Amino acid sequence: MHDKTLTEIAADLTAGKYSSHELTEHLLKRIERLDPSLNSFISVTGDNARHSAQQADTARAAGTAGQLAGLPIALKDNICTQGTKTSCGSRMLDNFISPYDATIVQHLNAAGTVNLGKTNLDEFAMGSSSESSFYGPVKNPWDLTAVPGGSSGGSAAAVAAGLIPAALGSDTGGSIRQPAAFCGITGLKPTYGRVSRYGIIAYASSFDQVGPMARTAADCALLMNAIAGHDSRDSTSVTRQVPDYSAELDKPLRGLKIGLPKEYFGEGLSAEVESAVREAVRVYESLGASVIDVSLPHTHYAVPTYYVIASAEASANLSRYDGVRFGHRCQSPADLEDLYKRSRGEGFGSEVKRRILIGTHTLSEGFFDAYFTKAQRVRRLIQQDFIDAFKEVDVLMGPTSPTPAFDLGAHMDPVAMYLQDVYTIPCNLAGITAMSVPAGFDGERPIGLQLLGAHFSEAQLLNVAHQFQQATDWHLRRPAFAEETI
Amino acid sequence: MQWETVIGLEVHVQLATQSKIFSGSSTDFGAEPNSQASAVDLAMPGTLPVLNEQAVSMAVQFGLGINAEIPEVSVFDRKNYFYPDLPKGYQTSQMYYPIVGPGEVEISLDDGSTQRIRVHHAHLEEDAGKSLHEDYHGMTGIDLNRAGTPLLEIVSEPDMRNAKQAVAYLRAIHAIVTYLGISDGNMAEGSMRCDVNVSVRPKGQAEFGTRAEIKNVNSFRFVERAIAYEVERQIELIEDGGKVVQETRLYDPDADETRSMRTKEEANDYRYFPCPDLLPIVLDPTYVEQLRDALPELPAEKRARFESALGLSAYDAGVLSANRATADFFEEVMAICGDAKQAANWVQGELSGALNREGLSIENSPVSAQQLGGLLVRVIDDTINGKAAKQVFQAMWNGEGDSANNSADAIIDARGLKQVTDTGAIEAMIDQVISDSPAQVAQYRDAEPDKRGKMIGYFVGQTMKASRGTANPQQVNTLLKQKLDALC
Structure with a gap:
């Protein structure tokens, strides 16, 4: 059961091959047995899951179940779920029980999905390796000495290991x-504003977007149908109508125009990744697509621009963790200043502190114009690069990451770590949508192909990814770890 | 050395919206601590602000009310600082692109003259909560009911030169916001607070002196006194060879002095930047025009109309238009009795005297505008004389009669106050008074003719007394004079 896709499970449940209850028990057992080696979950909510599964089975028997009823999923632990711990991978929120559900959680609950737990992540979603969590690093199921990527590393590892067929992640800068690329799964970052941010613990508000992580593009479409849409509680969510993301998956790609940004094939790109991506492009050509080279001239500035703006927003977003109303509070504070300093000093890890400091510095009097204002201007140029490119082509393709998954502990230098995101960050600055789909291996470690689309072109991107998955089997490969029989 | 004072005001007005500026919580004053604080107000992780349209509408109405530029786009910024009653660790405000641009407020001074004070801009922001320092066993309690209440901060140019002007400006702002109904203007409950920037310079000098900012002054009287103290302090300091430092000061009404809170060097760097959770406010010109068309008559216009159309004096027009409740009351009384001068005299005289004695506001007047209007109808049509009118008013004040505008008639009937104009009846009373007062009559007769005018007062008083105040005083006067002179 555990190597099936959401789409297959939905069919099996309808056909009565097994119940959601049986599937849930099976996955809970797998998590219990396998996750100690992966550390992909922070909380496993077995009782809630069993209850939801039972309800879904009853609804199915009564003929009132929707398409998603009884489908097991997991949520990144920066998504608020009422009555359960939502830690953000931080000591700061180790004791935080959310008093409310995020809007997308309400949607998923209404659709009848079964939430098995909350997945591990880099602290406050700040990182590219899932090593900075208060709950310890997540391991990559393809190679337990490798990182799963980050910050949604727990979601990616759990899906790749067959602990859960799909999970939600969040994408602020890749x-x-x-992590989808590092773990050989499929992940979609929606256009900024497409999915409600209400109840997603903010890292950088003008970038954060929740999206699906699953084995296939078709499964991502299924989840997008449940979570996309306007939310009156999020002023930055858009009112634009939501299409049926599953409807156009089978559309042939003949005539599709693909652009290859030359800046995405430069220095630092591993030979194995480049050859896998170029091979994937050839598959698209065989499906009737045409390919041209394009340029996104400001790509080079994306990483520094992102770290200025995202850190600035983070420095303010994380001010609410002051030990006063919720979260970690230091023992016996001497006075108010001591309460602030020690609560925050003890509650936050070093990467979070680094970004708060960067953000505080770049917003300071005398530095604001040189850093923040300038970065905002560059951000607009980067956005314009994409707008110009999408006048010529339908989608852009390139590597998701310059290398496959690196070893745990390999990037102790933060700047080297930041540069891992050179191909993913421009998309977040522009607010466009993008995906990563499995496209090969370097030894045991998977390689991701990145697809980038214009604003609100998720349906097209999912179609382009799905067609690739009809022609290739990279997404069907399973790590040996997942095949351990239990 | 002659000194000149320069004053600028930042007035914080709490907008009278139903719910908070970024959440659905109620803004009612005086509820149990934290009973009006939602997940958003508590800044729970993951929560987001949603702008209250009513707050935008009220801010725009204010802008239109002071003939300000209304920019098409305004933007919310985050003002970062840590304080326990500031749940997010930043205040959402408008630093760079405020909702209201430059405008003007007309102030009226005691001598009846008016002056224009320029407003630099007005911006929307959220209020913080309150720290409660008592009754928590040495700890501080936090009440977040007020957190997120919408504020309009109105920043003047440094156009005022003395405390009287500053108070007049504050009164004018108070009048405008209460006329518009966008704030209850209740200073005691903190609905209007103000920061006062004060500096002094030698008369004739063009550049400003170094200013001190006096924070959170919450009454008209305290504004006047805080300025007086601060001006004196600064002049003394400079004359003694010292220098005014740029700093924030606090006015202590008990000690009647200002004290330093923090100097410029200690000041926070608020690290303002645009709030990514809120979209810029983009105002549709049609929307602004609709608000402009719906604006009520504002104090300055009303004052001008009271003078020109109703013929009131500049002083009367100023007093009666100073706040909306008084103006509405006056206009209602006038509409009923049809006589602006009578209405003005009574509202400012008898009514306002009685209200002051009891410490009541005109909204809580025991005598309604309908009642007073009805009373004045009977004064004007000579049913009762002025003296009786005062009795009727007192009876109304004490709760006699019903609240309708014919309650005066009921009281007049019940007390028999109807004016006696029957010459025969008055003559009879006069004859009785004359025959009862032989000594006074003798004195009158013996007096020089030019002294007799004064002496007649006694006989008028006796006759009025005999009529229980109902005789027409003019008739009594005329008839008495005839009868007494006939005796001489």
Whole structure:
């Protein structure tokens, strides 16, 4: 059961091959047995899951179940779920029980999905390796000495290991796509504003977007149908109508125009990744697509621009963790200042502190114009690069990450780590949508192909990814770890 | 050395919206601590602000009310600082692109003259909560009911030169916001607070002196006194060879002095930047025009109309238009009795005297505008004389009669206050008074003719007394004079 896709499970449940209850028990057992080696879950919510599964089975028997009823999923632990711990991978929120459900959680609950738990992540979603969590690093099921990528590394590892067929991640600067690439699964970062951010613990508000991580593009479409849409509680969510993301998956790609940004094939790109991506492009050509080279001239500035703006927003977003109303509070504070300093000093890890400091510095009097204002201007140029490119082509393709998954502990230098996101970050600055789909291996470690689309072109991107998955089998490969019989 | 004072005001007005500026919580004053604080107000992780349209509408109405530029686009910024009653660790405000641009407020001074004070801009922001320092066993309690209440901060140019002007400006702002109904203007409950920027310079000098900012002054009287103290302090300091430092000061009404809170060097760097959770406010010109068309008559216009159309004096027009409740009351009384001068005299005289004695506001007047209007109808049509009118008013004040505008008639009937104009009846009373007062009559007769005018007062008083105040005083006067002179 555990190597099936959401789409297959939905069919099996309808056909009565097994119940959601049986599937849930099976997956809970797998998590219990296998996850100690992966550390992909922070919380497993077995009782809630069993209850939801039972309800879904009853609904199915009564003929009132929707398409998603009884489908097991997991949520990245920066998504608020009422009554359960939502830690953000931080000591700061180790004791935080959310008093409310995020809007997307309400949608998923209404659709009848079964939430098995909350997945591990880099602290406050800040990182590219899932090593900075208060709950310890996540391991890559393809190679337990490798990182799963980050920050949605727990979601990616759990899906790749067959602990859960799909999960939600969040992508602020590549945090869905890079772990999807490192773990050989499919991940979609929606257009900024497409999915409600209400109840997603903010890292950088003008970038954060939740999206699906699953084995296939078809499964991502299924989840997008449940989570996309306007939310009156999120002013940045858009009112634009939501299409049926599953409807156009089978559309042939004949005539599709693909652009290859030359900046995405430069220095630092591993030979294996480049050859896998070029091979994937040839598959598209064989499906009737045409390919041209394009340029996104400001790509080079994306990483520094992102770290200025995202850190600035983060520095303010994380001010609410002051030990006063919720979260970690230091023991016996001497006075108010001591309460602030020690609560925050003890509650946050070093990467979070680094970004708060960067952000605080770049917003300071005398530095604001040189850093923040300038970065905002560059951000607009980067956005314009994409707008210009999409006048010529339908989708852009390139590597998701310059290398496959690196070893645990390999990037102790933060700047080297930041540069891992050179191909994923421009998309977040522009607010466009992008995906990562499995496209090969370097030894045991998977390689991701990145697809980038214009604003609100998720349906087209999912179609382009799905057609690739009809012609290739990279997404069907399973790590040996997942095949351990239990 | 002659000194000149320069004053600028930042007035914080709490907008009278139903719910908070970025959440659905109620803004009612005085509820149990934290009973009006939602997940958004508590800044729970993952929560987001949603702008209250009513707050935008009220801010725009204010802008239109002071003939300000209304920019098409305004933007919310985050003002970062840590404080326990500031749940997010930043205040959402408008630093760079405020909702209201430059405008003007007309102030009226005691001598009846008016002056224009320029407003630099007005911006929307959220209020913080309150720290409660008592009753928590040495700890501080936090009440977040007020957190997120919408504020309009109105920033003047440094156009005022003395405390009287500053108070007049504050009164004018108070009048405008209460006329518009966008704030209850209740200073005691903190609905209007103000920061006062004060500096002094030698008369004739063009550049400003170094200013001190006096924070959170919450009454008209305290504004006047805080300025007076601060001006004196600064002049003394400079004359003694010292220098004014740029700093934030606090006015202590008990000690009647200002004290330093923090100097410029200690000031926070608020690290303002645009709030990514809120979209810029983009105002449709049609929307702004609709608000402009719906604006009520504002104090300055009303004052001008009271003078020109109703013929009131500049002083009367100023007093009666100073706040909306008084103006509405006056206009209602006038509409009923049809006589602006009578209405003005009574509202400012008898009514306002009685209200002051009891410490009541005109909204809580025991005598309604309908009642007073009805009373004045009977004064004007000579049913009762002025003296009786005062009795009727007092009876109304004490709750006699019903609240309708014919309650005056009921009281007049019940007390028999109807004016006696029957010459025969008045003559009878006069004859009785004359025959009862032989000594006074003798004195009158013996007096020089030019002294007799004064002496007649006694006989008028006796006759009025005999009529229980109902005789027409003019008739009594005329008839008495005839009868007494006939005796001489």
